[in-house]
Amino acid sequence: xxxxxxFHGGVHPDDGKSLSCHCTIQDAPLLEKYLLPxxxxxxxxxxxxxxxxxxxxxxxxxxxxGGFVSAxxxxxxxxxxxxxxxxxxxxxxxxxxxxxxxxxxxxxxxxLAPMTDWQDTDPELLKKRIGAAGIVGMGGAAFPTLVKLSPxxxxxxxxxxxxxVECEPCLTADxxxxxxxxxxxxxxxxxxARSLGLExxxxxxEANKPDAIRQLRDLTxxxxxxxxxxRVRYPQGAEKQLIYAITQRKVPAGGLPMDVGCVVQNxxxxxxxxxxxxDGKPLYERITTVTGSPVVSxxxxxxxxxxxxxxxxxxxxxVHSDPAKLIMGGPMMGTSVYRLDIPIMKNTSGxxxxxxxxxxxxxxxxxxxxGRCVDACPMTIMPxxxxxxxxxxxxxxxxxxxxxxxxxxxxxxYICPAGRPLVxxxxxxxxxxxxxxxxxxxx
Amino acid sequence: xxxxxxxxxxxxxxxLLIGIAVKLFAVETDPRxxxxxxxxxxxxxxxxxxxxxxxxxxxxxxxxxxxxxxxxTSDDAVKQICALLGTEASQRTAMVxxxxxxxxxxxxQAAAHYNGISDCxxxxxxxxxxxxxxxxxxxxxxxxxxxxxxAIEVIAGLAVVHPELxxxxxxxxxxxxxxxxxxxxxxxxxxILCNSPEKGAAKMKVCKAACIGCRKCLNAGDEGQIQMAGxxxxxxxxxxPTAGIAASCPTKCLQPVAxxxxxxxxxxxxxxxxxx
Numbered sequence: 001x002x003x004x005x006x007f008h009g010g011v012h013p014d015d016g017k018s019l020s021c022h023c024t025i026q027d028a029p030l031l032e033k034y035l036l037p038x039x040x041x042x043x044x045x046x047x048x049x050x051x052x053x054x055x056x057x058x059x060x061x062x063x064x065x066g067g068f069v070s071a072x073x074x075x076x077x078x079x080x081x082x083x084x085x086x087x088x089x090x091x092x093x094x095x096x097x098x099x100x101x102x103x104x105x106x107x108x109x110x111x112l113a114p115m116t117d118w119q120d121t122d123p124e125l126l127k128k129r130i131g132a133a134g135i136v137g138m139g140g141a142a143f144p145t146l147v148k149l150s151p152x153x154x155x156x157x158x159x160x161x162x163x164x165v166e167c168e169p170c171l172t173a174d175x176x177x178x179x180x181x182x183x184x185x186x187x188x189x190x191x192x193a194r195s196l197g198l199e200x201x202x203x204x205x206e207a208n209k210p211d212a213i214r215q216l217r218d219l220t221x222x223x224x225x226x227x228x229x230x231r232v233r234y235p236q237g238a239e240k241q242l243i244y245a246i247t248q249r250k251v252p253a254g255g256l257p258m259d260v261g262c263v264v265q266n267x268x269x270x271x272x273x274x275x276x277x278x279d280g281k282p283l284y285e286r287i288t289t290v291t292g293s294p295v296v297s298x299x300x301x302x303x304x305x306x307x308x309x310x311x312x313x314x315x316x317x318x319v320h321s322d323p324a325k326l327i328m329g330g331p332m333m334g335t336s337v338y339r340l341d342i343p344i345m346k347n348t349s350g351x352x353x354x355x356x357x358x359x360x361x362x363x364x365x366x367x368x369x370x371g372r373c374v375d376a377c378p379m380t381i382m383p384x385x386x387x388x389x390x391x392x393x394x395x396x397x398x399x400x401x402x403x404x405x406x407x408x409x410x411x412x413x414y415i416c417p418a419g420r421p422l423v424x425x426x427x428x429x430x431x432x433x434x435x436x437x438x439x440x441x442x443x
Numbered sequence: 444x445x446x447x448x449x450x451x452x453x454x455x456x457x458x459l460l461i462g463i464a465v466k467l468f469a470v471e472t473d474p475r476x477x478x479x480x481x482x483x484x485x486x487x488x489x490x491x492x493x494x495x496x497x498x499x500x501x502x503x504x505x506x507x508x509x510x511x512x513x514x515x516t517s518d519d520a521v522k523q524i525c526a527l528l529g530t531e532a533s534q535r536t537a538m539v540x541x542x543x544x545x546x547x548x549x550x551x552q553a554a555a556h557y558n559g560i561s562d563c564x565x566x567x568x569x570x571x572x573x574x575x576x577x578x579x580x581x582x583x584x585x586x587x588x589x590x591x592x593x594a595i596e597v598i599a600g601l602a603v604v605h606p607e608l609x610x611x612x613x614x615x616x617x618x619x620x621x622x623x624x625x626x627x628x629x630x631x632x633x634x635i636l637c638n639s640p641e642k643g644a645a646k647m648k649v650c651k652a653a654c655i656g657c658r659k660c661l662n663a664g665d666e667g668q669i670q671m672a673g674x675x676x677x678x679x680x681x682x683x684p685t686a687g688i689a690a691s692c693p694t695k696c697l698q699p700v701a702x703x704x705x706x707x708x709x710x711x712x713x714x715x716x717x718x719x
Binding site: 090091092093094335336337338339361362364421424425427428431432 | 558564569577
């Protein structure tokens with residue numbers, strides 16, 4: 001246990017994983033239609049390569065990256081493009097999307113050839129493949145993986161960390177992946193290490209998944225990969241907290257992991273990298289946990305991008321009681337949504353339903369200055385003080401008090417005895433500060 | 444006794460010194476600045492482009508600004524200021540803010556129950572707010588709190604402008620996350636209380652008071668009085684239609700501002716905005 005360090009702050013929410021952690025990953029049946037959003041990543045929107053009535057194959061690239069920080073999108077099945085329009089997004093706004101009507105044959109596109117000799121392949125070619133397969137961070141942020149693998153000169157990278165922590169309560173997709181496809185994760189780790197040209201690889205897993213730790217330890221014995229058992233504390237899986245726990249390096253405020261020589265990738269991303277390189281399979285499906293107390297049979301499904309939430313819930317047998325809340329992602333960081341036609345995207349790690357008893361309606365009270373949010377904040381900012389500044393719209397002051405460091409993990413809102421929606425305040429401040437910075441940059 | 448005498452003498456002496464200093468170091472100010480300032484609304488809304496009413500008054504006396512620049516001053520006050528400064532009173536159009544949404548709780552569906560910060564800009568960051576119409580008023584009153592004249596009231600989940608209080612300062616315009624507020628000439632008899640660019644059928648599904656793009660008002664008015672922008676009718680403020688045109692609208696989204704404020708008040712109970 002002494003092999004790692006503990007970050008500051010954090011909370012211990014009920015992990016709620018027992019609902020789905022024993023459920024093997026199931027394949028979803030082929031759907032008639034997929035409504036595929038084009039913007040499934042952070043960064044520039046991709047350029048659409050197909051038009052209405054075009055025939056596409058499964059895995060065919062239908063949109064190419066629209067910039068350096070961007071990602072390609074691939075067709076989830078073979079069929080015809082029946083609509084170039086919009087679909088609802090998790091943030092409430094509509095976003096550009098295309099509808100693919102399946103021809104039922106699910107014919108695969110062969111343009112990405114399997115690279116069986118990846119151990120001897122030039123790292124640049126590996127990176128090119130990772131970009132061509134449209135791989136983005138699958139833990140939630142959906143940051144294009146290729147960008148993380150291309151640090152600017154002067155930022156040497158010496159440590160690769162695979163994030164198998166899955167600290168978000170209720171989600172079990174990564175846990176199941178580590179149990180069922182550990183080989184893929186390890187191969188992905190080696191490919192990522194090769195493309196970064198480094199030796200030191202860690203896989204960080206929270207101690208509440210002993211089976212996954214044991215299995216990955218057995219399989220990585222006598223390799224350069226070290227499996228690290230991490231203490232259970234939310235948000236252990238946040239990038240900066242994970243780096244500190246494993247390497248004791250502190251990412252500076254406003255900095256990136258590459259500033260301390262680290263690259264962090266989710267285990268699901270590593271598995272997707274292995275599939276892209278070894279099998280020539282681009283990223284068009286992912287494992288998603290469908291869970292929550294109102295769900296009839298919670299579990300983990302391999303869903304293709306563009307599957308509507310309603311279909312995912314149907315796979316889980318629907319609900320046996322009226323849910324009060326529908327969340328994309330986990331209970332701490334997920335987004336609450338209110339429609340069922342939102343499609344699954346590359347970063348949809350879970351769909352969570354909460355029953356009326358589990359949803360608390362808070363009334364925001366005045367801050368009592370108890371300081372519990374300060375104790376809980378893993379980024380060591382002062383959410384309570386900030387929330388008062390933000391209530392008074394003092395965004396410049398909030399910026400000086402490091403509001404931009406907030407990772408929106410939700411620890412402060414979770415712990416606040418006055419029921420203050422602290423994360424929402426901070427999210428508002430971040431949006432206002434970013435808008436101000438953008439306006440200043442345009443001048 | 445002597446203590447009192449000493450204090451009185453010290454007091455008189457210091458008072459004399461202050462009196463001399465006031466005369467000696469007096470700063471010459473134009474007395475008109477103060478008089479002009481008194482005629483201004485003193486809301487410090489910033490609509491004139493100056494840092495508050497005092498700054499604006501100084502600029503007017505210095506002949507670098509004209510009284511008409513302040514949208515909030517009444518015509519009478521403008522005339523008085525002009526008489527005071529000996530300038531011509533310029534023609535100006537009285538403006539009024541229009542919240543281009545008529546979707547109150549009775550006609551527009553709520554998609555979900557929103558339990559969060561009672562502020563439109565914060566709510567719009569959470570799944571775009573809890574209204575089924577993605578372009579409608581969120582009704583949490585961010586504009587009402589920004590109004591220096593108390594001219595906006597949230598009635599039944601909809602921000603409603605009271606035209607008799609609104610001075611057209613436009614301070615509310617930038618606060619709306621959905622860009623619903625427009626400043627229009629106050630003489631315009633009717634306004635289109637919808638800003639959704641969606642197709643008519645899609646709008647009908649989420650709101651009974653939406654502009655469905657039926658073009659009936661277009662035919663009822665003279666040419667050029669109402670123009671279509673996609674599926675949304677727009678009033679031509681240079682050549683506005685008469686109030687009678689409101690009868691042609693099947694969804695009653697074509698309304699005088701004053702009527703909108705009144706009808707919302709009489710037909711619906713004010714909705715309770717919970718904080719938290």
